[in-house]
Amino acid sequence: MLIRVLPEDVAAKIAAGEVVERPVSVVKELVENALDAGATEIIVETVEAGKRLIEVADNGCGISYEELPLAIARFATSKLRTADDLFNIRTLGFRGEALASIAAVSRLTLISCPPNAEHGGRIVVQGGKVETYEPAGVPLGTVVRVEDLFYNVPARLKFLKQDTTERNLVNALISRYAIAYPEVRFRLIHDGKVFLQTYGHGNRREILAAYYGVDIARQMLEVIFEESELSIQGFTSPIALTRSNRKDITFFVNGRWVQDTTLTSALLQAYHTMLMVGRYPIAMLLIWIEPEVVDVNVHPTKAEVRFRQPERVFSAVQRAVRRALLSQPTSIHIVPSAWSSGASHQSIDLAGQMATNHDETAPRDAQEIPRTPEDLASNSLSTRFQQTTLPGAHIPLLRLVGQVGATYLVAEGPDGLYLIDQHAAHERVLFERLMHERDRGLTIQPLLNPQPFRVPSVRLEEFYHYITLLQQWGFEIEPFGGDTFLIRAVPAVLR
Numbered sequence: 001m002l003i004r005v006l007p008e009d010v011a012a013k014i015a016a017g018e019v020v021e022r023p024v025s026v027v028k029e030l031v032e033n034a035l036d037a038g039a040t041e042i043i044v045e046t047v048e049a050g051k052r053l054i055e056v057a058d059n060g061c062g063i064s065y066e067e068l069p070l071a072i073a074r075f076a077t078s079k080l081r082t083a084d085d086l087f088n089i090r091t092l093g094f095r096g097e098a099l100a101s102i103a104a105v106s107r108l109t110l111i112s113c114p115p116n117a118e119h120g121g122r123i124v125v126q127g128g129k130v131e132t133y134e135p136a137g138v139p140l141g142t143v144v145r146v147e148d149l150f151y152n153v154p155a156r157l158k159f160l161k162q163d164t165t166e167r168n169l170v171n172a173l174i175s176r177y178a179i180a181y182p183e184v185r186f187r188l189i190h191d192g193k194v195f196l197q198t199y200g201h202g203n204r205r206e207i208l209a210a211y212y213g214v215d216i217a218r219q220m221l222e223v224i225f226e227e228s229e230l231s232i233q234g235f236t237s238p239i240a241l242t243r244s245n246r247k248d249i250t251f252f253v254n255g256r257w258v259q260d261t262t263l264t265s266a267l268l269q270a271y272h273t274m275l276m277v278g279r280y281p282i283a284m285l286l287i288w289i290e291p292e293v294v295d296v297n298v299h300p301t302k303a304e305v306r307f308r309q310p311e312r313v314f315s316a317v318q319r320a321v322r323r324a325l326l327s328q329p330t331s332i333h334i335v336p337s338a339w340s341s342g343a344s345h346q347s348i349d350l351a352g353q354m355a356t357n358h359d360e361t362a363p364r365d366a367q368e369i370p371r372t373p374e375d376l377a378s379n380s381l382s383t384r385f386q387q388t389t390l391p392g393a394h395i396p397l398l399r400l401v402g403q404v405g406a407t408y409l410v411a412e413g414p415d416g417l418y419l420i421d422q423h424a425a426h427e428r429v430l431f432e433r434l435m436h437e438r439d440r441g442l443t444i445q446p447l448l449n450p451q452p453f454r455v456p457s458v459r460l461e462e463f464y465h466y467i468t469l470l471q472q473w474g475f476e477i478e479p480f481g482g483d484t485f486l487i488r489a490v491p492a493v494l495r
Ligand code: ADP
Pocket: 029, 033, 034, 037, 058, 060, 061, 062, 063, 071, 072, 076, 077, 078, 079, 092, 093, 094, 095, 096, 097, 098, 099, 100, 142
């Protein structure tokens, strides 16, 4: 085999492959460019999940007509001069290859006008070749249109997931940047519909609510930490609010979204012993540290970083999160009445316990779970769901000792000490009841007053995806305009 230098267009496609994996990678690069340009308003629009069109418009510093061809050239950047600058990066971009990479695998239009310029300009590149380059009277700021992404890389196109999945990735990205930059107004539009809108008021919790819903946003604990030149801000979930995966754990380092497993494990260690196996918190943490001690030039997507003193950062994350968790009013709160009253003479049947409890309300968060052993005892001892409800798991009769942190039941059984996660037990009981019901034929309970509820707009698509399934399980749900729905009936077992 002869060794030869690859033709320019092949090299460009290979390089592009590292930066542009899917629509969300394009959105990320363009949004980062807009932020680097000092924009206070960023509008992101996609058509067909970004496969047809991705457009990002900003009101930042713009690019002069003369510099447009440079902006789309490889290794052309205004953010770096010397190799030494690499260790003092204060911008999100610096590699000068994003626009070139995107232009190599799409049809890219760059329209821009800096303030004080006589006119702006427009340049169109297709598959890396300039097609149009002309002066234009355009508004201040920059618009980047990316059409027909991967039209010349069919293999990549085939690897893309369903539109819903690709759009959800964009939703997750924009909402995280919106939380990280609360003073910037973001608007996200899919196929002409606004999915997320923030107002630049600087209120992070408000933006959390737009993405996660008001309920979760309200529960999230604030993280504030400062030590020498390292500060951490953000939110982390209380121990009762968890997810089954790590997707809702987000770190920003100096304003950049990074994926770093070691930061994640520092976070998880802060929760050590407080979470069940397989459960993860929701967290959004923004770390600010001297740029000299972070190497951001690890990967073309800039999603990884290296710290000069990793232990310093991990320990700070751990302590910051611990502190937030401990400041939470209900954490590690022992109910003293457990030892004082007659409760200690009662026996409890765990499964029946939870089931009975559920007949009255539908407790979801710690506040509504019975708080004292007396509460528990008073409506306990239902035998309906004894052993049979937990196939394979033979739970003996337990003597209730107390309750910790409104989260764990402490009990004594033949083998010794039992710690029972109330939420998990409760969920399991509901699950068993539902499965049992299904086998016998679901009973549906119509509601006297239909209950309205709202779905955060970025979650609407996901919700529509599951609505049929919910209907099969006995929920009658109908749209009530916009992001509001009415529940008309529920499975009787969950009434
Ligand atoms: P990098 O961001 O690493 O410098 P890019 O390829 O993303 O590389 O962008 C190249 C250059 O184009 C940037 O350095 C910047 O000068 C200019 N540029 C790109 N997008 C914008 C924008 N939205 N507003 C102003 N200038 C931009």
